[in-house]
Amino acid sequence: AQRVTQPEKLLSVFKGAPVELKCNYSYSGSPELFWYVQYSRQRLQLLLRHISRESIKGFTADLNKGETSFHLKKPFAQEEDSAMYYCALSGHGGGATNKLIFGTGTLLAVQP
Amino acid sequence: EAQVTQNPRYLITVTGKKLTVTCSQNMNHEYMSWYRQDPGLGLRQIYYSMNVEVTDKGDVPEGYKVSRKEKRNFPLILESPSPNQTSLYFCASSFGQGAYEQYFGPGTRLTVT
Numbered sequence A: 001a002q003r004v005t006q007p008e009k010l011l012s013v014f015k016g017a018p019v020e021l022k023c024n025y026s027y028s029g030s031p032e033l034f035w036y037v038q039y040s041r042q043r044l045q046l047l048l049r050h051i052s053r054e055s056i057k058g059f060t061a062d063l064n065k066g067e068t069s070f071h072l073k074k075p076f077a078q079e080e081d082s083a084m085y086y087c088a089l090s091g092h093g094g095g096a097t098n099k100l101i102f103g104t105g106t107l108l109a110v111q112p
Numbered sequence B: 001e002a003q004v005t006q007n008p009r010y011l012i013t014v015t016g017k018k019l020t021v022t023c024s025q026n027m028n029h030e031y032m033s034w035y036r037q038d039p040g041l042g043l044r045q046i047y048y049s050m051n052v053e054v055t056d057k058g059d060v061p062e063g064y065k066v067s068r069k070e071k072r073n074f075p076l077i078l079e080s081p082s083p084n085q086t087s088l089y090f091c092a093s094s095f096g097q098g099a100y101e102q103y104f105g106p107g108t109r110l111t112v113t
Helices: A094-098
Strands: A003-005 A010-014 A019-021 A024-026 A032-038 A045-049 A072-074 A083-090 A106-111 B004-007 B010-013 B019-025 B031-038 B042-051 B054-057 B076-078 B087-094 B108-112
Touching (some): A010 A019, A019 A106, B019 B031, B019 B087, B019 B108
Antiparallel strands (some): A019 A072, A032 A045, A032 A083, B031 B087
8 A cells, every 4th residue: 555654743953953854655666756845824835856856945855765765854954944844655657646645744843 | 826726715614514615726737636634644635636527536535525627626525514524625736647746725724513
């Protein structure tokens, strides 16, 4: 079964510290992985996806098929990074691409 | 401005009283979807639509109905709401027939008493 696990409900770090938001997935085929972010009083929006291999706002995420992980990383946290982060998975090919499975989310709190 | 709109934003209703939450997008997106967000459970997909007159169940479709008569609109219908449907609901849309980058609406907070 498709599943996305975000083990941490809350991650609190100090400004300038490295950040790693964990995401593990379960999927039998080739998944598409995404990170979505929801800032306070804003809409949920796409942060990045693994196929684009780009860095957005200093965040990167590498798909590790061996460990079935897609952890989100940033070397130096900023206060404006404080938000709710969701990891999400979609299948690849055919009807599997039409569903998007979200994890339960991790609230990142960056302390000054 | 390209966006997804939902109405109403807040709704308090009673058990059994039919209601509709509207969703509209102005980006000519083919794919639209409804999610509910509950504490500790994240976002769960209720229904999605790949195009006009094409809809399918997500992970939690029980108690909900949808329709897609026009490309821009994707209303969520609760025929007989129950308290366990109290939640925050999000509509989303994306270009193309796939769950790729989705654009989310502002959310509708529904309380069923």
